[in-house]
Amino acid sequence: MNLSLRTALILALLLGTLLPASINGYFSLNRQLDKAEADLHAAHARIADVLALGMQEPLWNLSPEAGRPLLQSFMSDERVVRISVNDATLGNFLSANRPDRVTGHLYKLSRIVSKQGNNIGTVTVELDDGYVVAQIHANQRFYIIAVALQVAISMGLILFLLESRLLRPVHKLTRQSLKLAQQDLTEGFEWQRNDELGTLGRNLEHTRLSLRQLIQALEQKNLQLEADLLSRRQIESALRASEDRYRRLVENTQVIPWDAHPEAWSFTYVGPQAEDLLGYPLASWYQENFLVNVLHPDDRHLLYPVFSEFTQTRHSQVECRFIGHDGRVVWVWLAASATVNADGSKHLQGYLVDISARRHTAQELENYRNHLEEAIEQRTRAMATVQHESDALSWSISHDLRTPLRTIDGFSQVLQEDYGEKLDINARNYLSRIRTAVLNMSMLIEDLIALTRISRSEVRRQEVDVSALAQDVIEELEALEPERKVSVRVRPGLTAWADPRLLRVVLHNLLHNAWKFTATRDHADIEFGMNPTGGQPVFYVRDNGVGFDMSQAGKLFTPFHRLHGPGEAAGNGIGLAIAQRAIHRHDGRIWARSKANEGTTLFFTVPDLRREPGAREFALLP
Known part of the structure; x- marks a missing residue:
């Protein structure tokens, strides 16, 4: 309708x-x-x-x-x-x-x-x-009359408003837009109203002005296009000169461009450098079966996929050998790109590069690598021999030295118990010193064996509750010295991916050191916790003990080296060395920060190799 x-x-x-x-x-x-x-x-x-x-x-x-x-x-x-x-x-x-x-x-x-x-x-x-x-x-008739009168008045007012505010402006807008459609851009859209039709009229006026500017711009573009057409011949001439320069540039390099028909295995274009590559005249390269004749028999299978298995998007790179005119072998890097011409014919193009020098260098490197592998194998055998000798020495220390030590200690004890009253004070003092020295020697042997076992033991990692291990060690130390009052804080919920046996050895030595070197403090304080540093958890054991001078920190983990005198604390100076060996078995680090009479903090890391397989730990110092 x-x-x-x-x-x-x-x-x-x-x-x-x-x-x-x-x-x-x-x-x-x-x-x-x-x-x-x-x-x-x-x-x-x-x-x-x-x-x-x-x-x-x-x-x-x-x-x-x-x-x-x-x-x-x-x-x-x-x-x-x-x-x-x-x-x-x-x-x-x-x-x-x-x-x-x-x-x-x-x-x-x-x-x-x-x-x-x-x-x-x-x-x-x-x-x-x-x-x-x-x-x-009667009421209904009165209602109908009132409604009819209301409708008549409303219709009159609405039609008046529609005629004055909508229909006449729309008619005017239609007439003006028709001129705009007929490309008559002389008459402007003059609208002073502030309603939607006024906005539409002003938008159409903007459109008229934009179209007029666009037509003017197109006329200018046409003039510019005519000028561009005049200079096109000059540009084409310059382009041909550029192509000539490019061709000379390519043909004067060591990279040899080429084109070929893949079905015939024949070149349609080869750079002039090809004469120097194999020594054949350039005309010979365009003969049929030339490529098959100069290709090394052992490398022909390498070029079959390039020329036979043809796809439009194929890009190939092959290293193969050519036979020169004088019979020498030339290593060539051949790159090829496949295309399809407008007539459907297949086409190959690419580059040839002489890589004989590089292959010679690669062969020398291969020979050197073989020699290096032999040297590594010899060094490995030597290390195995040293390890075997070390194991033999450890066995000798643990068995051959223990027996005479037990003998000396046994006879010393017999002398002290059976003939102690017959000996004077000096003799009894000498016997006591002998037994003390034998005991220290036995302890040294046990510590040395423990250090060797830590270095050779297999690391079996699993999820370990480090906080629980630390709490167990603290309870053992408190049970050994129940009379000491030490404030110990262990941060709960700390875990690590580690060998629980080796990690317990680490915690025992570190916490035992903290317990030992806070013995002279009236209010001893020990803390075990963790701070993330460099994306890795860094565990620490902090105490307020006697501490040490950081100038001696380089000797801290040296076996049997003590930074304190024998009267200050008991021990052989092997505990931190054992802890260091255990941490190194986890590919981690251990270090210390201390000040004399102000306490010591020992840090260590246990990398989680599940997140970074094969990663080594390089934690930043806090």
Whole structure:
């Protein structure tokens, strides 16, 4: 249906105003009818109930005149058509009838009149709804007239506003835009309004100005294009000169360009440097089967995929050998790119580079590598021999030296126990010194064996609760010296991917050192924790013990080297060396920070090789 904008708007307005009013009037009329009917039934019941109550005495006393005033009062209601009062034995007692009031539906209702439990009569009331319905219809006509008047006024105002604010401006806008469509850009869009149509008009004015500027720019571009066409010949001439320079540049390098037909295995172009590569004249390179003849027989299979397994996107690089004119072998790096011409024919192009010198160097490097592998194998055998000798020495120390030491200690003990009273003070002192020296020697042997075992033991990593291990070591130290009061803080929840046996050795030595060197403190304090540094967890054991001078830190992990005198603390100076060996078995680091009389902090790392397989630990110092 093709409707103008004016007609469509009028129809829309009519529907928009009349339809809601009609629907509202329909539902309003139904509500009024329902309410009137409900009110009529309520009034009907009320009148019958009042009459039944009011007729008790007249019926009981058989006095119709006593009930007539009540009857007449209800008959004054325009809705009441007939009232009849009947005596239970005599029949008709009182009645009133207005048949002229019947204009609609007639409703009849009866009530029994009783007194002292006896039914003495009945009351019947008939009502007509014509009067009520007539009032509703009168209201309906008034509503329709009011709605029609309202619609007429609204339509007039709306049509006036549409004509002045929309239809005439749209007509003007249509006329101006038609000129714009016909490329008539002389007339401007003059719009001073601040509504949407004014915005549209101003936008069209901007469009007109942009189109005019664009046309002017296109005219200038056309002029520029004509100038460019004039200089095109000069550019093409310069391009040809550039191609000549490029060709000379390529042909004067050691890289030899080439083109070939893959089906025929023949070159269609080869750079002039090819003559110096193999010693053949350049014309020979264009002969059929030239490539097959000069290619080394053992390398022909390398070029079959390049020339035979042809795909448009194939890029190949091959190192192969050519046979020169004088019979020498020339190593060549051949690069090829496959393309398909417009006519569907296949084409290959690429480069040739003489790599004989590089291959000679690579061969020398290969020979050197073989020699280096032999040297490494010899060094490995030598190290194995040294390891075997070290194991033999450890076995000798642990077995051959223990026996005489036990003998010396046993006889010294016998002398001390059996002949101690016969010896003078100096002799007993000498025996005591001998036994002390034997005990120290045994302890040194045990520490040396422990150090050797740590270096050779297999590392079996698993998830370890480091905090629990540290707490176990602290409990052991407290059990050995229950009389000491030491403040110990162990940070909970610390874990590591490590060998639990070796890690316990580390914690035992570090915490034992802290326990030992805080013995002279009135308020000893030991802390075990962790700080992340450089993306790796760095564990530490901190104490407020005697400390040491950092100038001696280089000797801290040297076996059997003590930074403190024998009277300051017991031990052989092997504990930190064992801890260092255990940490190194985990590819970690261990270091210390200390000040004399201000305590010591020992740091160590245990890298998690699950995240970085094969990684070595290079933790930053805190």
